[in-house]
Amino acid sequence: MTTLVVYESFWGNTETVARAVADGIDGPVEVVDVGKAPTAIPGDVDLLVVGGPTHAFGMTRATTRHDAVDQGGEPSHEETGIREWLAALTTVPGLDVATFDTRAAAVRRLPGSAARGAARTVSHKHLGHVVDSESFYVEGTPGPLLEGEVERARAWGRTLRS
Known part of the structure; x- marks a missing residue:
């Protein structure tokens, strides 16, 4: 079976994590923005991995994505983030x-997580069975x-198929 890794990334950090997770997963893996x-979801996919940055204690919203772009983040995600993608997912x-x-990392103890x-x-939404969630930390x-x-x-990715 196949794994699909979907990520949202403004500065490349979340994409780097997504690709590292994919490297750790056995079998065919597709990584998609x-x-x-x-x-x-294609019929041969049996594991979906979804990742995004935490903004304002949760998944990004239109306003936090706009703020990220204003701060120099990648503009391609301003319209659609993982929140909207999950809402549209069947x-x-x-x-x-x-x-x-x-x-x-400075706010790792604060509540909220994408x-x-x-x-x-x-x-x-009964989109699937959640098997694990993890946070990865950036300096700022x-x-x-x-x-x-x-x-x-990469090590976390290895645990997802075990």
Whole structure:
């Protein structure tokens, strides 16, 4: 079976994590930017991994995406983030789903997480079965990722098929 990794990234940190997670997963894996991700999951996909940055204690919104672009982030995600993509996604029986986010290390103890928000959406919309959620840390809004986070993402990816 196949894994689909869908990510939203403004400064490249979440994309880097998505690709590291994919590197750790056994079997065929496709990594797709949320703006190009299908809203109908292909029939051969049995594991979906969804990741995005934590903005304002949760998944991005139009206003936080606009703010990110104003701060120099990649403008291609201003219209659609993982929140909107999950809202448009159709249910796939038997689909396992893992979620992750990137967040500033300085606020790691504060509540709220894009990964947990995405997991709640998956559960509430019955989009699949949430198997795990994880956070990866950056130094500040534009990053970079903290030392060891790429390796930790790869290791987390290995656990998703075990």
